[in-house]
Amino acid sequence: MSNKKKFETEAIRTQSETTQFSEHSVPLYLTSGFVFDDAEEMRASFAEEKQRDLYSRYSNPNVSEFVDKVCLMEGAETGFAFATGMAAVFSTFATLLNAGDHVVSCSSVFGATHGLFTKYFPKWNIESSYFNINEVESVESLIQPNTKFIYAETPTNPGVDVLDLEYLSVICKKHNLLLVVDNCFATPYLQTPIKHGADLVIHSATKLMDGQGRILGGITVGKKELIREIYLFSRLTGPAMSPFNAWVLSKSLETLAVRVEKHCVNALELATYLEAHPKIKWVKYPFLKSHPKYNIAKKQMRLGGNIVAFEVEGGIEGGRAFFDAIKMCSLSANLGDTRTIVTHPASTTHAKVEAEVKAAVGITDGMVRCSVGLEHIDDIIDDLEQALNQLY
Numbered sequence: 001m002s003n004k005k006k007f008e009t010e011a012i013r014t015q016s017e018t019t020q021f022s023e024h025s026v027p028l029y030l031t032s033g034f035v036f037d038d039a040e041e042m043r044a045s046f047a048e049e050k051q052r053d054l055y056s057r058y059s060n061p062n063v064s065e066f067v068d069k070v071c072l073m074e075g076a077e078t079g080f081a082f083a084t085g086m087a088a089v090f091s092t093f094a095t096l097l098n099a100g101d102h103v104v105s106c107s108s109v110f111g112a113t114h115g116l117f118t119k120y121f122p123k124w125n126i127e128s129s130y131f132n133i134n135e136v137e138s139v140e141s142l143i144q145p146n147t148k149f150i151y152a153e154t155p156t157n158p159g160v161d162v163l164d165l166e167y168l169s170v171i172c173k174k175h176n177l178l179l180v181v182d183n184c185f186a187t188p189y190l191q192t193p194i195k196h197g198a199d200l201v202i203h204s205a206t207k208l209m210d211g212q213g214r215i216l217g218g219i220t221v222g223k224k225e226l227i228r229e230i231y232l233f234s235r236l237t238g239p240a241m242s243p244f245n246a247w248v249l250s251k252s253l254e255t256l257a258v259r260v261e262k263h264c265v266n267a268l269e270l271a272t273y274l275e276a277h278p279k280i281k282w283v284k285y286p287f288l289k290s291h292p293k294y295n296i297a298k299k300q301m302r303l304g305g306n307i308v309a310f311e312v313e314g315g316i317e318g319g320r321a322f323f324d325a326i327k328m329c330s331l332s333a334n335l336g337d338t339r340t341i342v343t344h345p346a347s348t349t350h351a352k353v354e355a356e357v358k359a360a361v362g363i364t365d366g367m368v369r370c371s372v373g374l375e376h377i378d379d380i381i382d383d384l385e386q387a388l389n390q391l392y
C-alpha cells in the first residue's frame with residue numbers, strides 16, 4: 001500500500017510535530033530566532049551538519065509546514081515560501097539569471113512580472129522575448145543561445161488564456177531549458193505543472209490558497225538543486241514568509257479542495273449564464289466549449305478555475321457603467337476570495353498600456369474580469385444581471 005494519501009488528506013494531515021502540550025491544531029511559532037544547547041550545536045547547525053531551525057529568515061516550523069503541504073500537492077521535491085507572490089517571482093528570477101541571459105515568456109503575464117521584464121531586466125543586461133499566447137508554436141523561434149528558461153502562466157491573468165504545458169516542456173527539453181510556471185490561477189488542486197514537465201512552480205498564495213482575502217504570501221517549489229539556490233539567495237536577501245501568514249495559509253490549505261471545487265462550479269454556472277446573455281459580446285472560461293483552448297484545459301486541468309472574463313457592450317464607457325451598477329460584488333484588484341470580485345482592466349490596471357499590448361494579452365475595452373466567489377450562485381447572477389439591465 002502506498003504511503004501517499006489523497007490530496008484532501010495530505011492537506012489536512014500534514015502537520016508539524018506536536019509539542020509537549022499535545023495540541024490538536026498546530027500552534028503559531030511567532031519567534032524570530034531559535035536557541036542552542038551549546039557552542040557545538042550552534043556550530044553544527046550553521047554548518048548544516050544538523051537539520052534544525054536557526055532563524056526565521058531561513059526557516060520556521062509554520063513556514064515549513066506550509067511548504068511541505070504545497071510540495072505534496074504539487075508533487076515537488078522541495079520549496080521555499082515568500083512574503084508575497086512577487087517576492088517568489090523575483091527571487092526565482094534573480095537566482096536563475098545572470099547578466100547576459102535571456103528569458104522567453106508568454107505575452108500575457110501578471111502586470112508586475114511584466115514590469116520586471118521591461119523595467120528592471122534591461123538595467124541588469126537580461127533580455128526577454130514574449131511569445132503570443134495564441135501562437136504557442138512560435139516559442140521555438142524565440143529561443144537564443146543565451147536563453148535560460150521559458151516562463152508561462154496558465155490560465156493567464158486577466159485574459160484566461162490557456163497554454164499547453166506538455167508542449168512547452170517538450171520544447172524546453174529539446175533546447176535544454178528550464179520550464180518555470182506561475183500556477184496561481186489554477187492552484188495545485190486543479191493543475192500540477194511538474195507532472196507535465198515543469199522544473200519550478202510559483203504561486204501567489206495571496207489568491208485561492210488563502211482564499212479569504214486576508215494575507216499576502218508566495219511560494220516556489222520544484223527540483224531540489226534549484227530550490228537550494230533559491231534558498232541561499234533568499235537567506236541572504238530576506239524575502240521570507242512570516243510565521244503568522246504561514247500558519248493562516250497552512251490552515252487555509254486544509255479546505256483548498258472543497259473551496260476550489262465550489263468556486264469552479266459557481267464559475268462555470270456564471271460563464272454559461274453570461275454566454276447566453278444578449279448584452280454580452282463574448283465570454284472566456286477554460287471549461288466552456290467555446291474557449292479556444294478547451295481541449296488543452298480539459299487535458300491539464302481538473303476543473304476550469306474561478307476566473308471568468310467577458311465583454312460588455314459599449315467599450316470603456318460600457319465597462320465603467322457596468323461597474324457603477326454593481327451592488328453586491330466587490331470592485332477590487334484582488335482575486336480568489338470568498339467574495340465575488342469584478343475588475344475592469346481597460347480603465348484601471350491596464351489604463352496606461354498601449355493598445356497593441358492590450359490586444360496581445362486579450363484585454364478589450366469592455367472586458368470585465370470576474371473572480372467568482374462562494375456566495376450562492378443565484379445571488380451572484382442576480383447582481384450581474386441587474387447591472388447588465390441598467391446598461392442601456
Ligand SMILES: Cc1ncc(COP(=O)(O)O)c(C=O)c1O
Pocket residue numbers: 084085086087089110112153157182184185203204205206216217218
Ligand atoms: C498570476 C499572478 N502571479 C503573481 C502575482 C503576485 O502576487 P502577490 O500579489 O501575492 O505579490 C499575482 C497577483 O495578482 C498574480 O495574479
